[in-house]
Amino acid sequence: MDFVVAYDTNVGIKKSNNEDSLLLKVVNTPLGKIAFAVVCDGMGGLEFGELASKEVILCFDEWFHHEMPLLIKKGFTKEELFHQWDGILHNINMKLYEYGYQKEIQIGTTITGILIAGEEYYALHVGDTRLYRLHDTINCLTQDHSLVQREIANGRMTEEEAREDPRKNILIQAVGTGKQIAVDFLSGKVEKGDMYLLCSDGFRNKIYPNEIWETLQRELIKDENVLFQNLHTLVEENMVRMEQDNITVAAIQIL
16 A cells, blocks of 8 residues: 655734644555654644644654554554553643643644554544545545534534634634543545545635545546645635635545
8 A cells, every 4th residue: 555645734814823733654664554644723822822733743743653663563453552542642631731721821732633554544533623535525534523513413503504603613622621631533444546634624614525525536646746736726725715724734645
Protein backbone atom coordinates (compact mmCIF):
# COMPACT_ATOMS: atom_id res chain seq x y z
CA MET A 1 0.00 0.00 0.00
CA ASP A 2 1.27 3.45 -0.87
CA PHE A 3 0.04 6.97 -0.20
CA VAL A 4 -0.11 10.43 -1.71
CA VAL A 5 -0.33 13.06 1.03
CA ALA A 6 -0.61 16.83 1.17
CA TYR A 7 -1.85 19.62 3.41
CA ASP A 8 -2.60 23.32 3.36
CA THR A 9 -3.21 25.82 6.13
CA ASN A 10 -3.92 29.54 6.17
CA VAL A 11 -4.42 32.11 8.91
CA GLY A 12 -7.48 33.41 7.02
CA ILE A 13 -8.75 36.91 6.41
CA LYS A 14 -9.36 38.05 9.99
CA LYS A 15 -7.12 36.48 12.63
CA SER A 16 -3.54 37.59 13.24
CA ASN A 17 -2.23 34.13 14.14
CA ASN A 18 -3.03 30.55 13.22
CA GLU A 19 -4.50 28.56 16.10
CA ASP A 20 -4.72 25.42 13.94
CA SER A 21 -1.91 22.85 14.06
CA LEU A 22 -1.34 19.66 12.10
CA LEU A 23 0.83 16.59 11.79
CA LEU A 24 1.22 14.46 8.64
CA LYS A 25 3.61 11.49 8.42
CA VAL A 26 4.25 8.54 6.10
CA VAL A 27 6.88 5.98 7.17
CA ASN A 28 8.03 2.45 6.36
CA THR A 29 7.46 -0.13 9.11
CA PRO A 30 7.38 -3.93 9.48
CA LEU A 31 3.65 -3.59 8.75
CA GLY A 32 4.45 -1.85 5.47
CA LYS A 33 3.98 1.86 4.86
CA ILE A 34 1.75 3.59 7.38
CA ALA A 35 0.25 7.08 7.32
CA PHE A 36 -0.58 9.22 10.33
CA ALA A 37 -2.33 12.60 10.39
CA VAL A 38 -3.69 14.85 13.13
CA VAL A 39 -5.49 18.20 12.85
CA CYS A 40 -6.16 20.41 15.89
CA ASP A 41 -8.07 23.69 16.15
CA GLY A 42 -7.02 25.62 19.23
CA MET A 43 -9.13 28.01 21.26
CA GLY A 44 -8.31 30.56 23.92
CA GLY A 45 -7.51 33.64 21.90
CA LEU A 46 -4.20 35.14 20.79
CA GLU A 47 -1.32 32.79 21.56
CA PHE A 48 -3.28 30.50 23.91
CA GLY A 49 -5.22 28.63 21.23
CA GLU A 50 -2.03 28.16 19.26
CA LEU A 51 -0.30 26.86 22.39
CA ALA A 52 -3.06 24.30 23.06
CA SER A 53 -3.15 22.88 19.54
CA LYS A 54 0.65 22.71 19.26
CA GLU A 55 1.00 20.96 22.62
CA VAL A 56 -1.37 18.21 21.50
CA ILE A 57 0.42 17.84 18.17
CA LEU A 58 3.79 17.59 19.93
CA CYS A 59 2.45 14.85 22.22
CA PHE A 60 1.24 12.77 19.28
CA ASP A 61 4.42 13.41 17.29
CA GLU A 62 6.44 12.10 20.23
CA TRP A 63 4.13 9.08 20.54
CA PHE A 64 4.49 8.31 16.83
CA HIS A 65 8.28 8.37 16.93
CA HIS A 66 8.82 6.61 20.27
CA GLU A 67 5.80 4.48 21.19
CA MET A 68 4.39 3.47 17.82
CA PRO A 69 7.53 1.43 16.85
CA LEU A 70 7.34 -0.41 20.19
CA LEU A 71 3.65 -1.10 19.67
CA ILE A 72 4.35 -2.62 16.26
CA LYS A 73 7.27 -4.65 17.64
CA LYS A 74 5.31 -6.25 20.48
CA GLY A 75 2.20 -6.91 18.40
CA PHE A 76 -0.08 -4.17 17.10
CA THR A 77 -3.69 -4.29 18.33
CA LYS A 78 -6.53 -1.81 18.04
CA GLU A 79 -7.27 -2.10 21.75
CA GLU A 80 -3.74 -1.17 22.80
CA LEU A 81 -3.57 1.64 20.24
CA PHE A 82 -6.78 3.23 21.50
CA HIS A 83 -5.68 2.73 25.11
CA GLN A 84 -2.46 4.65 24.44
CA TRP A 85 -4.26 7.44 22.58
CA ASP A 86 -6.82 7.74 25.37
CA GLY A 87 -4.05 8.05 27.95
CA ILE A 88 -2.28 10.76 25.95
CA LEU A 89 -5.45 12.81 25.60
CA HIS A 90 -6.52 12.52 29.22
CA ASN A 91 -3.04 13.54 30.34
CA ILE A 92 -2.79 16.60 28.07
CA ASN A 93 -6.41 17.48 28.88
CA MET A 94 -5.59 17.89 32.56
CA LYS A 95 -2.39 19.83 31.81
CA LEU A 96 -4.23 22.31 29.59
CA TYR A 97 -7.14 22.57 32.01
CA GLU A 98 -4.81 23.33 34.95
CA TYR A 99 -2.83 25.84 32.87
CA GLY A 100 -6.03 27.64 31.90
CA TYR A 101 -7.21 27.64 35.51
CA GLN A 102 -3.95 29.25 36.65
CA LYS A 103 -4.14 31.87 33.89
CA GLU A 104 -7.89 32.42 34.50
CA ILE A 105 -8.72 31.72 30.87
CA GLN A 106 -10.40 28.88 29.01
CA ILE A 107 -7.86 27.18 26.81
CA GLY A 108 -8.39 24.11 24.70
CA THR A 109 -8.28 22.44 21.32
CA THR A 110 -10.22 20.07 19.14
CA ILE A 111 -8.47 17.04 17.68
CA THR A 112 -9.12 14.61 14.86
CA GLY A 113 -6.51 12.03 13.96
CA ILE A 114 -6.13 8.97 11.75
CA LEU A 115 -3.61 6.14 11.48
CA ILE A 116 -3.71 3.95 8.36
CA ALA A 117 -1.88 0.66 8.82
CA GLY A 118 -2.33 -2.52 6.84
CA GLU A 119 -5.87 -2.59 5.52
CA GLU A 120 -7.41 -0.63 8.41
CA TYR A 121 -7.83 2.93 9.56
CA TYR A 122 -7.94 3.92 13.23
CA ALA A 123 -9.21 7.34 14.24
CA LEU A 124 -9.73 9.52 17.30
CA HIS A 125 -11.90 12.60 17.65
CA VAL A 126 -12.83 15.36 20.11
CA GLY A 127 -14.57 18.59 19.11
CA ASP A 128 -15.61 19.77 15.65
CA THR A 129 -12.59 19.11 13.48
CA ARG A 130 -13.69 16.41 11.02
CA LEU A 131 -12.61 13.27 9.19
CA TYR A 132 -14.09 12.59 5.76
CA ARG A 133 -13.76 9.49 3.56
CA LEU A 134 -13.93 10.01 -0.19
CA HIS A 135 -14.41 7.02 -2.46
CA ASP A 136 -17.48 6.69 -4.65
CA THR A 137 -18.96 9.56 -2.65
CA ILE A 138 -17.97 11.69 0.37
CA ASN A 139 -18.92 10.70 3.91
CA CYS A 140 -18.14 12.37 7.22
CA LEU A 141 -16.90 9.67 9.62
CA THR A 142 -16.85 11.84 12.76
CA GLN A 143 -19.66 13.53 14.64
CA ASP A 144 -19.14 17.07 15.90
CA HIS A 145 -19.17 17.57 19.66
CA SER A 146 -21.09 20.81 19.22
CA LEU A 147 -24.33 22.42 20.32
CA VAL A 148 -25.76 22.53 16.81
CA GLN A 149 -24.91 18.86 16.17
CA ARG A 150 -26.83 17.95 19.33
CA GLU A 151 -29.76 19.99 18.03
CA ILE A 152 -29.58 18.14 14.70
CA ALA A 153 -29.45 14.76 16.46
CA ASN A 154 -32.54 15.69 18.49
CA GLY A 155 -34.44 16.75 15.37
CA ARG A 156 -34.61 20.41 16.34
CA MET A 157 -32.40 21.71 13.53
CA THR A 158 -31.48 20.80 9.96
CA GLU A 159 -27.93 20.59 8.60
CA GLU A 160 -28.55 23.73 6.56
CA GLU A 161 -29.89 25.65 9.56
CA ALA A 162 -26.83 24.56 11.56
CA ARG A 163 -24.48 26.07 8.96
CA GLU A 164 -26.02 29.52 9.53
CA ASP A 165 -26.75 29.30 13.24
CA PRO A 166 -24.75 31.85 15.32
CA ARG A 167 -24.11 29.13 17.91
CA LYS A 168 -22.33 26.82 15.45
CA ASN A 169 -18.94 27.36 17.11
CA ILE A 170 -20.13 26.40 20.60
CA LEU A 171 -18.53 23.08 21.54
CA ILE A 172 -19.89 20.58 24.05
CA GLN A 173 -16.37 19.34 24.72
CA ALA A 174 -12.78 19.94 23.67
CA VAL A 175 -9.36 18.94 24.99
CA GLY A 176 -8.46 21.16 27.96
CA THR A 177 -11.78 22.91 28.56
CA GLY A 178 -12.95 20.60 31.36
CA LYS A 179 -11.60 18.05 33.83
CA GLN A 180 -13.00 15.12 31.85
CA ILE A 181 -13.25 14.27 28.15
CA ALA A 182 -14.90 11.40 26.29
CA VAL A 183 -12.86 10.55 23.20
CA ASP A 184 -14.53 9.04 20.13
CA PHE A 185 -12.59 6.13 18.62
CA LEU A 186 -13.48 4.53 15.30
CA SER A 187 -11.95 2.08 12.86
CA GLY A 188 -12.70 0.39 9.56
CA LYS A 189 -11.38 -1.19 6.39
CA VAL A 190 -9.59 0.90 3.78
CA GLU A 191 -9.58 0.37 0.03
CA LYS A 192 -7.32 1.45 -2.78
CA GLY A 193 -8.62 4.74 -4.10
CA ASP A 194 -9.83 5.92 -0.69
CA MET A 195 -8.97 9.45 0.36
CA TYR A 196 -9.14 10.48 4.01
CA LEU A 197 -9.49 14.19 4.63
CA LEU A 198 -9.01 15.90 8.01
CA CYS A 199 -9.97 19.53 8.45
CA SER A 200 -10.69 22.30 10.91
CA ASP A 201 -14.14 23.90 10.87
CA GLY A 202 -12.70 26.89 9.01
CA PHE A 203 -12.14 24.66 6.00
CA ARG A 204 -15.72 23.40 5.73
CA ASN A 205 -17.84 26.28 7.07
CA LYS A 206 -18.25 27.90 3.64
CA ILE A 207 -17.56 24.87 1.43
CA TYR A 208 -20.13 22.12 0.88
CA PRO A 209 -19.24 18.40 0.84
CA ASN A 210 -20.17 18.06 -2.84
CA GLU A 211 -17.65 20.82 -3.67
CA ILE A 212 -14.92 18.97 -1.77
CA TRP A 213 -15.85 15.79 -3.63
CA GLU A 214 -15.82 17.43 -7.05
CA THR A 215 -12.41 19.02 -6.46
CA LEU A 216 -10.76 15.94 -4.96
CA GLN A 217 -12.09 13.06 -7.06
CA ARG A 218 -9.37 10.43 -7.09
CA GLU A 219 -8.98 10.31 -10.87
CA LEU A 220 -7.82 13.93 -10.66
CA ILE A 221 -5.07 13.18 -8.12
CA LYS A 222 -1.89 12.09 -9.91
CA ASP A 223 0.75 13.15 -7.39
CA GLU A 224 1.33 15.24 -4.26
CA ASN A 225 1.64 18.43 -6.32
CA VAL A 226 -1.81 17.95 -7.81
CA LEU A 227 -3.29 17.02 -4.43
CA PHE A 228 -1.80 20.14 -2.82
CA GLN A 229 -3.06 22.40 -5.62
CA ASN A 230 -6.58 20.99 -5.30
CA LEU A 231 -6.55 21.45 -1.52
CA HIS A 232 -5.20 24.97 -2.01
CA THR A 233 -8.03 25.74 -4.45
CA LEU A 234 -10.55 24.87 -1.72
CA VAL A 235 -8.69 26.92 0.90
CA GLU A 236 -8.61 29.93 -1.44
CA GLU A 237 -12.31 29.54 -2.20
CA ASN A 238 -13.03 29.65 1.53
CA MET A 239 -11.21 32.97 1.72
CA VAL A 240 -13.09 34.32 -1.28
CA ARG A 241 -16.28 33.46 0.60
CA MET A 242 -14.96 35.49 3.57
CA GLU A 243 -14.36 32.66 6.02
CA GLN A 244 -13.36 34.32 9.31
CA ASP A 245 -11.56 31.39 10.94
CA ASN A 246 -8.18 29.74 10.38
CA ILE A 247 -8.35 27.16 7.58
CA THR A 248 -6.52 23.82 7.73
CA VAL A 249 -6.82 20.60 5.74
CA ALA A 250 -4.73 17.42 5.39
CA ALA A 251 -5.37 14.59 2.94
CA ILE A 252 -4.20 10.99 2.55
CA GLN A 253 -4.86 9.28 -0.80
CA ILE A 254 -4.42 5.49 -0.84
CA LEU A 255 -2.87 4.19 -4.05
